[in-house]
Amino acid sequence: MKKKAFIIVFLFLLSNYPLINAQPWVTVFEDRVKIGETIIVGDYKIDVTLEKNEMKPYAIIYEDEEIKKVVGQGNLTEIGNMRIVLGSYNAEYEEVFLALQYKPSLTKEISPKNGASFEVGDYALKVIKSGNESVLLSINGDEVEVKAKSVRVYDKLALEYTGDVLRVYLANIQVKREERKDYELYYPFKGLKVKAGDEVRIPITVYNNGNKELTLQLKILSKPLGWDVRVLDESGKYGVNEIALNAKASAVLTLFIKIPEDASGTKGIRFAVGEEIGEITLDVVKNAGIDVIIPMLGVETEAGQSVTFPIIIKNRGEEKAVKLEVTEKPAGWNAYFLMGNQRVKSFLLEGEQEITLFVEAPRNAELGEHKIGFSINGIEKNVSVFIYKTHKGEPAKIVVTAKDEEGNFVQGAKISTGNKTAFTDGYGRAKIELKPGEYKIFVEKEGYELVEKEVSVEDGEEKTLEITLTKLPYYFELEGSGDTVAIAAGSIGRYAVIIKNLGKEEDWYSLSAFDVPEGWSAEFYYAESPIRKITISPGESKEVALRIVPPYNAQPGEYNLIIAVKSSSGLEKRINLLVKLIGEYKFEMYPETPMVNIKAGREGIAYLSLENIGTAPITNIKFEVSAPQGWDVKVTPQVIPELGSLYFEGGVRRISGSENRLTVTIKVPETTPAGTYQITITGKGDQAQASTQITVRVTQSSNTAYIGILILVLTFGAVIWMMRRVGRR
Structure with missing residues (x-):
């Protein structure tokens, strides 16, 4: 079902391209491809890979080892004579559906006559029946009807019939499929322009796509005579000749190249990581008065982030003016030079100076490698930024912090825009997710004036707004000590009512109790004195006690009454109070x-x-x-x-x-x-x-008493006998 659904989407995308009076297309490949596999179509190589953080598939299209395009999932991309679409992704088997169309070349053009035969490539064609409405052909023994003013595709053939002329197109192209290895290499630069005496450091990333640990040998296979070429660790401090990679892990190496001062011309360097061979071509030019050293040639980053490339410029002669110019950058990107914290376009150089190329990638930048070209006194250089994660199409977030005029956080403020609503927490914060665009944000809370703000957000951006809310002249809040009060029979109940004057002006408030049960007493007290009205200054609050006295014969149970507080401005607030009269247990x-x-x-x-x-x-x-x-x-x-x-x-x-x-x-x-x-x-x-x-x-x-007396007499007699005997001695 997934494959069928994808084909329907694919045909819908292709339906936007007219086939009559235009070059037709032929499907040359349609199948599921594993992540890490490579499809070769003519001069094009398509590597199917996976975005590491979002786990989304995409395809990188190479032509002559140069990246031409990066294709995301569900997009129809046309490059040269080829169209490519990535369909559904099966994470369990690491497979993505891939469909390729190729633009065939016109091979034969005839006026079809019944019985006429001809060959196109490996196909034998014969005209069975020809008419104004259609032509019926036999192709390698299969009957194929081509209607007038339409195109019929048969295998790698495209057949177009105008009503009197039959045009035969052939997609004479071979499609090869290379299964993925357990590991792969990525290095951003295949060809570089360098200067004699330069030191070049090229990052090489090795990915273990397999499920087992790998041990890979590192070798320099060929290098120019007299050049210092080594493989170093990521820090660039230590030489490495072997690496061990855990399953699904990666490692970053550095290919270090020291170019001799007298070097010139085009030189090649070949290296091996396990069985994978890498090759880099260096175009060496002689020193032209200044040296431009770029320690970092390529970096990886997330869309929406800024990256910096340090650049060292050395003057080998007298003081001279240095002119800086950004010559190439992707649409929507920003790139400029900094000296310290100041943007610069030119400066005087004596000796050595370090500057910075500052590059800002938009949040909706496409996945893949992007080139930034620049010129320093006519010396053309370039660096690359590889976008491994994009925020294109992601919702934006607006974080609003609401405070009052004294700088205190405002809790419970309503934040709204369109059909989105949120409320601030105890720290005055609230977050709303929106599509990229421009919006009006409304911030409101009872007792405060409404605030309106305009804001624009980009893909996946999180923007912070700090809003100050202004208090109304007259406003108050009413709080009770819960919605229930329990009173023991025969005792007096007390319920606390807190009135907070949140307005800017002093105000007075009248207090009332409604629906009091018959025979009960309910009165308000402040500072142990009964009251019916109270005055409160702005920003202050006062606690009023409601004394509830049930009659002696009131039965245990639940009773309802209403507390009402009304300000001088006419604003009234109420509390519905449940009174639980409980019996005494004793x-x-x-x-x-x-x-x-x-x-x-x-x-x-x-x-x-x-x-x-x-x-x-x-x-x-x-x-x-x-x-x-x-x-x-x-x-x-x-x-x-x-x-x-x-x-x-x-x-x-x-x-x-x-x-x-x-x-x-x-x-x-x-x-x-x-x-x-x-x-x-x-x-x-x-x-x-x-x-x-x-x-x-x-x-x-x-009996027990007699026995006790006898024991006492015997004991007393024994004592007297002992005393007499001792006395005689």
């Missing part, structure tokens, strides 16, 4: 008898009462016991699902029932000494908790 526990007597080794029972003294039920009350170690204390029931309030609706007291009584069973160990002990019982509900204590007085049984 209960008590207390023993029915203050003390329980239990004999050691026996069980006793105590009773506790629970009473909800709040205004709302308490649910899911569970009990925890803290007792002396070894005691067994149980509470029955273990859980009370709900403990109702002591008050019915309307404040009528409810009588406690048996469901609010606890039975506490206490078993005292037999070895517990007589005495008084405390047991703490805590009830924990979902909304509240309470604790109480039971005092237990433990007594001993009579």
Whole structure:
């Protein structure tokens, strides 16, 4: 389906070119091509490659090793006798659909007669039937009908029939396909004009397109006698004879060439990176009074960026005037010379001077290599800028920063143009994406005057605008402490209202409350004094408290009321307030008898009462016991699902029932000494908790008492006996 869709687009593009009374075209290639493969058509070589950052395919067209055009995806490009279109791209297989058409040459022109035969190249043609409306041919055994005033394409033939004359065109061209290697070289210069004594440094980029690490040998295959030619690393400091590249990685090398002072004429240098052979031709001219040294001959950059080329000019004789001129640059580009920060066109030179060629690439610059030519006292030089990423067709961005007259950021300002809208953040910033062009930007916010600005943006450009908003004479903002206030039954609710005078003038404001429930009280206070009107200076704010008092018998629930503030200028703002009246959650526990007597080794029972003294039920009350170690204390029931309030609706007291009584069973160990002990019982509900204590007085049984007395008598007798015995001695 992708291929079919592409062919339809391709035919639509070609439909803009008339075929009658004009040179016809023949499709000579139509297939998917892998990234890195090369298609050779006559004198043209088409390298299919991939833009490294955007991952978009494009094709570079060479003629005699010189870049002629760079073709982007979806564009129809015509160069010489060839048309080229790049179609859909499959990232998984790294394939792009490529279609080529070639302009055939007129080979045969006849008045067709029935039975006539002739040959054109490898094709045998025979006229089967001829008429004014069409001619029927046999081509290599296939029947082909050509209608009058139309063109019919058969393989590499184009057949045009005027009604009485048949013209046969032949695309006598061979198309070769070279599969990609695992690696490729790129170096921007194939031929250079240099001066004797110059040092030339040419960047060479090696790309590993494969999925494995590569180790490549570096060699200088041929160089002029007496010349210093070496391969250095990217910094140009160290010699390199071998590189290792990870999969999908690249490396930049420097081909260093030192030209002898007495050199002249055309010289060639050949080098090898692995099995790839590179060749550079140098046209050496003798020194003409000044030397022009250009350390950087080619750079890569992104469209919309500026690049600089340092240029060193040496004067070998007396002081002389130096004239600078940019002779060649792409349309829409800007290039000029700088000395320090000053643009210059000429200057006096004595000794040596460094200047800078400053080049500005537009944001919509085409991908590929672009040449900048210039002349220094008639010495022609050129450098190149390779655009690896373009912003052509990308949306532009406008970043607006809004501030007030005091320089404070304005949050929530509305930024709009056309059908685009954005709002500033806490730093007063907002961003809008637009197509390249000219726009009117509107900045507005309540309390401020409207601001209008005109701005123009280019492809992919991000432009910053700083807007100052002027306050209106009378304007205020109203803020509340939330949209809900909770009040416990029987208490007073407080809600804070903040009035900010954002205007330029002092103003007064009246305060009102609407839809207050019947029987409720709602009044405004400032500094603990009731008010109905307040005056505020410009730039200041005051906090007013709304006191809300529900009646004692008001039922828990949700109530709505409205707060309205109106200025002297007539501007009114409101707050819709939700009042939640919540019940009081509180209960008590207390023993029915203050003390329980239990004999050691026996069980006793105590009773506790629970009473909800709040205004709302308490649910899911569970009990925890803290007792002396070894005691067994149980509470029955273990859980009370709900403990109702002591008050019915309307404040009528409810009588406690048996469901609010606890039975506490206490078993005292037999070895517990007589005495008084405390047991703490805590009830924990979902909304509240309470604790109480039971005092237990433990007594001993009579048998245990007798045994204790006997032990004391025996002990006392033993002491007296010991004293007498010791006294005799």
